[in-house]
Amino acid sequence: KRRSYANPISSLPPPAENAGLYKGLKELKELIASYQGLKDSGRGASIVNSIVTTAITCNLDKDIPIVSTNAEVDAKNMDNDTRDLIVGKVYGKLMEIESRLLPCGLHVVGCPPSAEEAVATLVNIAGIDREDEGIIALPQILAAAIGKDIETIYRANDAGELKQVQLLQDITVASRLMVNEFVSKASDPSGRLAAGALGALGGMFGNASVALPWGDALQGTMFENKVDVVASRKLFEYLRFCLEQIVKDNELGALTEALNGEYVLPGPGGDPIRNPKVLPTGKNIHALDPQAIPTSAAIASAKVVVDRLIERQRSENDGKYPESIALVLWGTDNIKTYGESLAQVMLMVGVVPEPDALGRVNKLRLIDLEELGRPRIDVVVNCSGVFRDLFVNQMNLLDRAVKLAAEQDEPYEMNYVRKHAVEQAEELGLSIREAATRIFSNASGSYSSNVNLAVENSSWNDESQLQDMYLNRKSFAFNSDSPGSGMETKTAIFKSALSKVDVTFQNLDSSEISLTDVSHYFDSDPTKLVASQRKDGKMPASFIADTTTANAQVRSLSETVRLDSRTKLLNPKWYEGMLASGYEGTREIQKRLNNTLGWSATSGQVDNWVYEDANDVYMKDPEMQKRLMETNPNSFRKMVANFLEANGRGYWETSDENIERLRNLYMEVEDKIEGVEK
Numbered sequence: 001k002r003r004s005y006a007n008p009i010s011s012l013p014p015p016a017e018n019a020g021l022y023k024g025l026k027e028l029k030e031l032i033a034s035y036q037g038l039k040d041s042g043r044g045a046s047i048v049n050s051i052v053t054t055a056i057t058c059n060l061d062k063d064i065p066i067v068s069t070n071a072e073v074d075a076k077n078m079d080n081d082t083r084d085l086i087v088g089k090v091y092g093k094l095m096e097i098e099s100r101l102l103p104c105g106l107h108v109v110g111c112p113p114s115a116e117e118a119v120a121t122l123v124n125i126a127g128i129d130r131e132d133e134g135i136i137a138l139p140q141i142l143a144a145a146i147g148k149d150i151e152t153i154y155r156a157n158d159a160g161e162l163k164q165v166q167l168l169q170d171i172t173v174a175s176r177l178m179v180n181e182f183v184s185k186a187s188d189p190s191g192r193l194a195a196g197a198l199g200a201l202g203g204m205f206g207n208a209s210v211a212l213p214w215g216d217a218l219q220g221t222m223f224e225n226k227v228d229v230v231a232s233r234k235l236f237e238y239l240r241f242c243l244e245q246i247v248k249d250n251e252l253g254a255l256t257e258a259l260n261g262e263y264v265l266p267g268p269g270g271d272p273i274r275n276p277k278v279l280p281t282g283k284n285i286h287a288l289d290p291q292a293i294p295t296s297a298a299i300a301s302a303k304v305v306v307d308r309l310i311e312r313q314r315s316e317n318d319g320k321y322p323e324s325i326a327l328v329l330w331g332t333d334n335i336k337t338y339g340e341s342l343a344q345v346m347l348m349v350g351v352v353p354e355p356d357a358l359g360r361v362n363k364l365r366l367i368d369l370e371e372l373g374r375p376r377i378d379v380v381v382n383c384s385g386v387f388r389d390l391f392v393n394q395m396n397l398l399d400r401a402v403k404l405a406a407e408q409d410e411p412y413e414m415n416y417v418r419k420h421a422v423e424q425a426e427e428l429g430l431s432i433r434e435a436a437t438r439i440f441s442n443a444s445g446s447y448s449s450n451v452n453l454a455v456e457n458s459s460w461n462d463e464s465q466l467q468d469m470y471l472n473r474k475s476f477a478f479n480s481d482s483p484g485s486g487m488e489t490k491t492a493i494f495k496s497a498l499s500k501v502d503v504t505f506q507n508l509d510s511s512e513i514s515l516t517d518v519s520h521y522f523d524s525d526p527t528k529l530v531a532s533q534r535k536d537g538k539m540p541a542s543f544i545a546d547t548t549t550a551n552a553q554v555r556s557l558s559e560t561v562r563l564d565s566r567t568k569l570l571n572p573k574w575y576e577g578m579l580a581s582g583y584e585g586t587r588e589i590q591k592r593l594n595n596t597l598g599w600s601a602t603s604g605q606v607d608n609w610v611y612e613d614a615n616d617v618y619m620k621d622p623e624m625q626k627r628l629m630e631t632n633p634n635s636f637r638k639m640v641a642n643f644l645e646a647n648g649r650g651y652w653e654t655s656d657e658n659i660e661r662l663r664n665l666y667m668e669v670e671d672k673i674e675g676v677e678k
Contacts, residue, residue, distance in 0.1 A: 007264055009254045010285040012246070013272065013512040014103030015117035017443050019567035019574070021098050028067035029098075032091050036166070038567045039083070048075035048083045055090050059609045063559055064089045066160075088162035088458060095169055100567045101511035101548070104577030106584060110252035118246065122179045122239050124511065131297070135238050136231045137550060138178070142452075145226035156553040174223055178214035183243070183516035185215075235622045237403045242276045250282030257286075270336045271510045273548075287335045290391050291360040294339025294346075294353060301552070302343035305507075305545045308554045310374065311539055315505055322502040323416040326540070327629060328524045331386030332510050334394075337555040340547065342394055350376040351401040354640050362393065364401055369414050376405050379417040380497045381439050382524055383476055385447030388487070396641045399439045399480040406436035424496050439478040444486045449473045452519035455598040458645055467529045468600060471495070473525075498526065499533040503543045504603075508560070511548045515599070516564045517591075527557070529603070542603060558605040561596070565610045568592060579627060586632035589618070590639045597642055600651035611652035615643055619662060629669065637669040 021029055031054060035047045052067055052075070061067045065087055076084055101120055113121070126138040143150040153171070156164035192637045213236035216223045254264050267283030268275075313322045325348060329341055339361075345366075346353055350372045354363040369376075381398060388395065401628070405417040412419035417436065424435035442448070449470040454460040475494040476487035504527045508514055515521050542557035555563070568574045569592045578585035593614060600606045618624055618639060628636040643662050646652040671677075 007258045007263065008270060008280045008285045009251065009258060010267060010278070011109055011251050012249060012281050014105060014107045014115070016112045017104045017120045017510060017573065019097055019100040019102050019571055021094065022052055022572050025094060025097060026060065028054050028060075028090065029094055032087055032094070035083075035087055037411065039080070040532075041423055044080075044083065045075040048078070048086060048578045051087060051090055059562070059607065060090060060093055061082055062607060063562060073665055080494075084162040088165045091162065091165045091169075092157055093507050095165065095172070097563065097566050099172060099549075100201040100563070101665065102571070102574055103512060104573060106578075106581045106588070109255070110249065112249060112508045117177065118243065118447050119180050119183050121246075121273065122183065122242065123175050124549065125242055126175060126179060126235060126239060128274070129550070130238070130396075132576050133238065135235050136228075138175045141227055141231055141235065142174055142223050144228065145223045150550075153430065156619075158553075168509065169284075170222065174218060174221055177221075179239070180459045181215040181217040184271050189554070196212075201247040207216060213237075213459055213503065216617040219654070238276075241289050242473050243278065245276060245279030246272075248280035250280060252282075254282035254284075261505070271512065273511065274336060274509075287390065288338065291362070291393055292355075293361060293391075293394065294343035295332065298338045298340045299343045299347070299352065301337070301547065302340050303346055304552055305340070305554065306344050306548065308503060308552065309503075309545065310377070312543060312554045315532035317502075321375050321416075322377060322541075324380060324420060324497070324500045324501045325505050326382070326498065326526050326530060327505040328507075329381060329387045330507075330520070331384055331390045331512045333507060334391065337509050337547070339394070342391075342398070344507075345379055345381055345398055346401045347404055348377040348379050349405040351404060353397060353401075353550055362397065364397065365403060366404055366408070369410060374552065375413065376408075376410075376415045376417050378420050378492075378497075378500065379438055380501055381387050382526065383439065384520070384524065385442050388441040388444075388478075393439075395478045396480045396483070396642055399437075399478055402438045403433050403436045403480070405536060407431055409479055413586040420497070423500075424493065427496060428492055430493075433481070435493065436649050437477045437479065437490055438497060440474055440490070441478065441487060442473055443474055443476045443489075444471065447521070449523050450600060451602065452523035455522070455601055456519065456594060460601075463528055463601060464532070469531055470526065470529055488535075495533055498530050499535060501530045501534070501540050502528075504530060504540050504557075505545070507547065508581055509547050514564050514568070515544065516568065518630070519591075519595050519598060522595060522602045525557075525599070525602040527603040529602075539604070542605060556605075557599075557603055557635075558607065561599055561606055564613070564674045565596065569596065569610075570613050575617070579580065579631065583632045586628055587635045589628075590635040593618075593639055593642045597646050597651065599648065601649070604651075606651065611643065611646050612654060615654065615658055615662075619643060619658075619665065625665065630666060632670060633673050637666065637673065640666045 002605060028051065031047060031051045035044065035051065038044060038047060055061060055067050056069055057065065061069055066086055112276065129140065140150040143153055153168050157168045182244060213233065221396055243658060258264050264284040266286055268278050269285040269287060270278040272279055279371045288560060310321065312321065327345065334342055343353065352365045353361050354365050355361050356363055369506045381401065383395060400419060405415065406421040408415055410418060421432045421436040424430065425432050428435065450473060451466045451469055454466060454469065460466055471491065475489060475491040477490035477493065479488060504525065527540060527542045533539060543554050544557055544560040546553045546555060575589055578588050595612065596606055618628065640662055644666065647654060647659060
């Protein structure tokens with residue numbers, strides 16, 4: 001909102017639902033249920049073999065290393081613990097897919113969500129502790145009801161302990177039942193949330209004799225009559241507030257007020273799940289005070305992610321710490337999270353940002369090595385153009401933090417920032433402070449690396465051309481020692497810093513937008529560029545932090561692309577929702593395919609089966625071809641072209657039959673668009 005006459009009006013995100021399971025994934029869940037009932041009988045081993053076979057058919061073996069593709073491996077030769085671990089790992093991955101929130105179709109301005117759509121959103125709102133409000137998350141309330149701690153269950157679930165995976169699933173199901181029972185009382189006969197029906201919820205709150213807001217949802221479960229009623233009532237009172245705000249939307253009203261030149265009430269923007277206070281929608285949207293971030297809560301969340309990222313890399317790299325991490329800072333993401341990724345950068349180098357007496361975050365505290373308990377990790381930070389414009393004070397803070405770490409007289413093996421700065425100072429003939437330049441972005445007034453535009457228009461010859469574009473547009477450095485001088489070209493330092501990178505890293509912080517939903521993520525991905533700059537030519541490890549749920553995860557880039565593909569591009573629930581939105585929905589499907597191609601170009605982390613399965617869904621089925629053609633022929637033509645391009649560039653190996661079909665399809669679509677009749 002940098003144009004003074006702009007009046008951006010907030011709207012709800014698209015209606016969200018859990019991704020669910022389909023085809024082989026659904027069959028896998030049924031097999032796991034059979035195993036749990038029959039594992040102590042003679043059939044346990046054969047069911048595990050079936051689970052492994054089906055998991056491989058569903059390409060889950062890439063995500064679960066313990067699932068062996070060796071045909072000679074037989075569950076009969078395994079002990080019960082090993083079988084349970086295999087089943088637990090597969091079950092955990094299935095639940096991760098099934099519970100992922102995804103937008104189904106597009107939001108219609110002024111149309112409140114259905115009760116079913118509200119349930120998925122409210123379950124996620126209820127899944128987060130809100131210390132400022134004194135609200136305990138629903139999963140923790142349910143875990144405490146049976147004498148457990150939810151964080152312990154999360155960690156055991158991640159480790160694949162079958163009993164704990166099942167327990168977490170029981171908690172998830174109970175959460176949905178409670179919220180579903182609650183929401184059902186607030187919907188009208190059409191299934192939509194209704195402002196009038198919300199009045200009926202008022203009687204659920206008050207003294208203990210009043211009916212419970214979640215009704216009989218817990219009857220017959222292990223949680224029945226055990227939950228903390230006071231804490232639960234407080235949470236459901238908060239959920240009632242959230243429901244009221246959703247229904248109150250004034251999107252159409254604000255639109256007409258703005259068009260009439262009238263005053264539109266201002267309000268903050270952000271993710272309604274993380275911060276329901278951004279509701280109701282239909283406000284003149286604004287961001288936050290840029291000098292107030294990162295907040296203490298953002299720093300605490302950032303520490304969890306940084307610790308898990310470093311631990312994940314160590315576990316896959318013989319216990320060695322990464323010496324340098326290349327990461328991206330987004331403007332809108334830092335607004336939504338109040339500076340989480342900003343705090344991550346500082347914690348990596350072992351520095352904590354602190355507020356002054358007026359609450360402005362402009363001071364730095366160096367964490368001593370004993371307290372840090374690990375080496376200071378070097379960073380290469382790529383700031384988006386919007387971040388550069390909005391958060392110039394934070395860029396100053398970041399640059400000071402890195403240079404502070406570089407100037408510490410500490411052993412090289414405990415301070416990789418200093419180690420690399422000293423090497424670069426000698427290599428480039430600079431002072432250590434100059435050599436420690438690590439905060440990069442576009443030139444002032446410029447945005448994006450334009451890699452996304454080249455991919456979208458198929459206007460690139462080879463990957464080196466994309467990498468040159470990135471280098472030319474993203475090698476402008478911020479220097480806190482010369483305030484007001486703007487961004488300076490520092491290509492040599494940028495290349496030198498990238499040549500030492502071991503890990504590339506990005507954050508996902510909203511269920512509304514993921515890796516393949518927009519082109520910005522691959523546009524800023526330097527994975528293959530780093531490999532081209534490294535002296536050994538080695539591809540860096542690449543990770544994505546997912547903080548869209550209370551159980552923050554650090555996954556590899558390839559794992560995240562697979563998860564995204566399973567829950568969206570290949571998921572009937574997602575693509576049927578998009579197709580129901582007509583012309584624009586078909587364009588959204590095509591965008592996901594194009595962005596998947598972009599990830600192949602910048603990282604090489606897209607599996608062949610993703611293209612193969614997408615081809616089966618969209619190109620092999622004549623009925624699907626017809627629907628795509630009728631709703632948006634131009635996007636359908638682009639989809640066919642994307643498949644042919646993926647094959648032509650070597651990202652997708654497939655049969656000659658598939659390629660021939662695609663070529664014929666392309667000519668048919670061209671003729672129909674041009675009005676040629678045969």
